[in-house]
Amino acid sequence: xxIQNIVYIWxxxxxxxxxxxxxxxxxxxxSLYIALPEVNVSESHSQRRKQRNTLPTEVAAEEYLRQNxxxxxxxxxxxxxxxxxMDIGSGFSKPMIRGLGFNRISFIENGIKQEGQQxxxxxxxxxxxxxxxQVIISKGPSSLxxxxxxxxxxxxxxxxxxxxxxxxxxxVSLLGKSVNSSLGGSLMLAIKKNNWxxxxxxxxxxxxxxxxxxxxxVYLTQKIPIHNRRLKNxxxxxxxxxxxxxxxxxxxxxxxxxxxxxxxxxxxxGAHGIPDPSQVEDDGDSRNIDLPYSRVNHxxxxxxxxxxxDNMKGxxxxxxxxxxxEEWSLFHTHYSSQPKxxxxxxxxxxxxxxxxxxxxxxxxxxxxxxxxxxSWDIQYQENKIDGYSFLIPEYKRFTTGGAFLTTWKVSSQxxxxxxxxxxxxxxxxxxxxxxxxxxxxxxxxxxxxxxEEYRMRSGALNRHFGDYxxxxxxxxxLSDNQLLKANIGRSFRLPGANELTSNGMHHGTFRHxxxxxxxxxxNGWQLDAAYSYENKRFSVQVSPFASWFxxxxxxKPTGEWSVLPHTGQIYKFTGAEAIFAGxxxxxxxxxxxxxxxxxxGEYVYTYNRDEKTALSFSPPxxxxxALVWKTxxxxxxxxxxxxxxxxxxxxNEDTTPGAGLIHAMVDFRLPxxxxxxxxxxxxxxxxxxxxxxxxxxxRKVEIPEPGRNFQLLIKIPFKTKL
Numbered sequence: 001x002x003i004q005n006i007v008y009i010w011x012x013x014x015x016x017x018x019x020x021x022x023x024x025x026x027x028x029x030x031s032l033y034i035a036l037p038e039v040n041v042s043e044s045h046s047q048r049r050k051q052r053n054t055l056p057t058e059v060a061a062e063e064y065l066r067q068n069x070x071x072x073x074x075x076x077x078x079x080x081x082x083x084x085x086m087d088i089g090s091g092f093s094k095p096m097i098r099g100l101g102f103n104r105i106s107f108i109e110n111g112i113k114q115e116g117q118q119x120x121x122x123x124x125x126x127x128x129x130x131x132x133x134q135v136i137i138s139k140g141p142s143s144l145x146x147x148x149x150x151x152x153x154x155x156x157x158x159x160x161x162x163x164x165x166x167x168x169x170x171x172v173s174l175l176g177k178s179v180n181s182s183l184g185g186s187l188m189l190a191i192k193k194n195n196w197x198x199x200x201x202x203x204x205x206x207x208x209x210x211x212x213x214x215x216x217x218v219y220l221t222q223k224i225p226i227h228n229r230r231l232k233n234x235x236x237x238x239x240x241x242x243x244x245x246x247x248x249x250x251x252x253x254x255x256x257x258x259x260x261x262x263x264x265x266x267x268x269x270g271a272h273g274i275p276d277p278s279q280v281e282d283d284g285d286s287r288n289i290d291l292p293y294s295r296v297n298h299x300x301x302x303x304x305x306x307x308x309x310d311n312m313k314g315x316x317x318x319x320x321x322x323x324x325x326e327e328w329s330l331f332h333t334h335y336s337s338q339p340k341x342x343x344x345x346x347x348x349x350x351x352x353x354x355x356x357x358x359x360x361x362x363x364x365x366x367x368x369x370x371x372x373x374x375s376w377d378i379q380y381q382e383n384k385i386d387g388y389s390f391l392i393p394e395y396k397r398f399t400t401g402g403a404f405l406t407t408w409k410v411s412s413q414x415x416x417x418x419x420x421x422x423x424x425x426x427x428x429x430x431x432x433x434x435x436x437x438x439x440x441x442x443x444x445x446x447x448x449x450x451x452e453e454y455r456m457r458s459g460a461l462n463r464h465f466g467d468y469x470x471x472x473x474x475x476x477x478l479s480d481n482q483l484l485k486a487n488i489g490r491s492f493r494l495p496g497a498n499e500l501t502s503n504g505m506h507h508g509t510f511r512h513x514x515x516x517x518x519x520x521x522x523n524g525w526q527l528d529a530a531y532s533y534e535n536k537r538f539s540v541q542v543s544p545f546a547s548w549f550x551x552x553x554x555x556k557p558t559g560e561w562s563v564l565p566h567t568g569q570i571y572k573f574t575g576a577e578a579i580f581a582g583x584x585x586x587x588x589x590x591x592x593x594x595x596x597x598x599x600x601g602e603y604v605y606t607y608n609r610d611e612k613t614a615l616s617f618s619p620p621x622x623x624x625x626a627l628v629w630k631t632x633x634x635x636x637x638x639x640x641x642x643x644x645x646x647x648x649x650x651x652n653e654d655t656t657p658g659a660g661l662i663h664a665m666v667d668f669r670l671p672x673x674x675x676x677x678x679x680x681x682x683x684x685x686x687x688x689x690x691x692x693x694x695x696x697x698x699r700k701v702e703i704p705e706p707g708r709n710f711q712l713l714i715k716i717p718f719k720t721k722l
């Protein structure tokens with residue numbers, strides 16, 4: 001959807017709001033105004049939620065998001081122990097929590113689960129990083145709250161609370177990065193008038209091919225030059241808009257959200273297909289986006305309503321999403337009989353996923369020591385495909401589920417929570433016949449039976465699934481500065497269309513991926529705990545976990561050679577018994593007055609009991625040590641980050657050496673014209689060290705991480721009372 005159409009929709013909605021405002025009574029000269037003293041709120045709703053949630057929960061507030069801002073939300077959250085980033089170049093990333101990613105992690109914005117092609121390793125998170133005003137991360141099984149696709153955890157993006165007084169406010173943000181010559185900015189405008197609140201944000205980023213600390217890489221034993229130490233065709237841009245209108249009066253509140261995220265980024269041509277040094281010759285323009293590239297447009301709109309009775313609160317969320325992804329590559333065919341398409345001949349793959357969703361929730365209030373909650377979710381999806389290549393077929397997916405949760409407050413120090421949920425899902429997948437493959441196999445001399453077996457790349461499939469999740473947990477406030485949490489739960493995930501019926505060459509992962517239509521739900525039991533202690537000079541938090549999955553779905557090399565040309569062996573989605581274990585630790589020590597020492601560490605152990613190996617994409621252990629100087633207006637720090645080598649890998653997965661990196665940052669507020677201008681200057685990988693990210697999209701082609709990067713972020717907030 002075009003950006004201007006979105007603006008028109010929001011303007012129309014705002015116009016209706018404005019008409020309603022004109023009907024509201026306005027203050028007269030006889031009105032009485034009383035100036036009240038300033039009130040400091042020491043505990044936010046998110047902090048209270050963190051203390052009540054039996055799962056380990058992290059809250060990334062506005063200050064953290066500004067100081068660690070990278071122009072990429074997942075990389076910004078990557079500094080939190082237990083959160084990992086699967087990077088696709090320097091522009092896009094997808095989140096992992098404790099080694100679980102893809103469709104095992106849900107991203108929730110404005111109460112709606114974001115739906116796209118999360119299963120692809122080359123598909124990033126489609127959200128505006130400037131629009132993240134507060135992020136809540138639940139580490140552990142969250143199927144009970146959000147249903148399928150959250151067995152590893154959830155990342156929830158929330159908007160800032162509207163101001164209490166009538167006012168006009170906004171923010172201008174400017175971003176610059178040296179490693180990829182990135183330039184970006186964001187403008188937010190908001191107005192609060194009586195019962196109405198409206199906000200709109202527009203953001204844009206442009207970046208060039210990013211710099212590497214090397215001039216040569218090796219892909220499939222072939223040396224490929226990196227001209228000018230820039231990775232060719234990794235430039236891109238992003239254009240985002242978000243609008244919000246809210247009406248609140250007495251016990252009723254309604255909020256309408258609308259957003260659109262558009263991203264276009266190139267793929268390094270030397271990492272697609274057979275290595276060819278001629279593909280990476282310098283074209284003299286580090287900002288152009290040539291083939292191959294991806295183009296994504298994610299449109300979302302949602303409506304949230306809430307009403308509070310004397311002893312109960314009711315909520316209703318409805319939403320619509322359109323995720324449109326295209327992968328473009330110069331037309332190439334492995335079959336001599338396949339003609340070049342007459343329209344869009346270079347469109348290799350296209351996916352258009354439409355999602356309709358609705359959630360009802362009721363929560364009791366003030367029932368003594370008990371709090372009860374019930375919810376019901378329903379979702380319908382339809383996926384269409386196009387392009388001269390094939391990976392997954394068209395499908396329709398319907399899911400619905402209901403949950404019941406309860407909390408028993410034994411005392412002000414101790415509470416227990418638990419619940420149960422059941423979900424039902426139906427997946428209707430269409431067949432896909434490949435006549436060009438049939439002609440190719442016939443020409444290669446295969447008998448008729450094999451030709452008929454393989455020409456049907458995907459057979460028609462209609463599967464029904466049903467599964468449950470449950471959990472019980474405890475929150476115990478041992479003292480004013482000690483908190484203990486424990487939770488045990490069963491979670492599940494319904495298999496995706498790709499895991500059931502994909503059958504083709506996925507150029508994003510350089511292999512033939514094949515689904516298994518007989519797969520059952522992925523499920524397992526998970527144990528989580530967290531202990532925290534805090535006083536004026538010292539704080540520590542330790543969060544161990546252990547998980548067992550009876551049917552963990554992963555891509556297994558079969559040893560069977562693919563009949564598709566130039567593809568190698570088949571990797572098939574397979575269920576296995578798997579174990580995850582590990583934990584995180586965070587320590588802060590006040591060394592002297594305003595000088596602090598901070599330590600953050602994480603470790604994830606994975607084990608495939610069927611194959612007797614680690615699981616693929618297992619994050620290495622890491623630890624960061626930082627010296628921090630903090631005052632009311634200044635925070636300066638120098639950090640040493642140690643990334644351990646990853647030698648526990650799956651079959652056909654490369655090991656990755658460790659690295660030690662030095663980073664620095666200074667963040668300060670400068671008072672100018674009745675506002676505080678917020679300036680953050682950071683430097684990552686100061687020594688320009690060559691190292692590898694084991695989770696990177698480009699790791700398998702021996703491409704190191706970006707080199708030294710200086711970044712400047714300037715935020716200028718403003719506010720005028722009406």
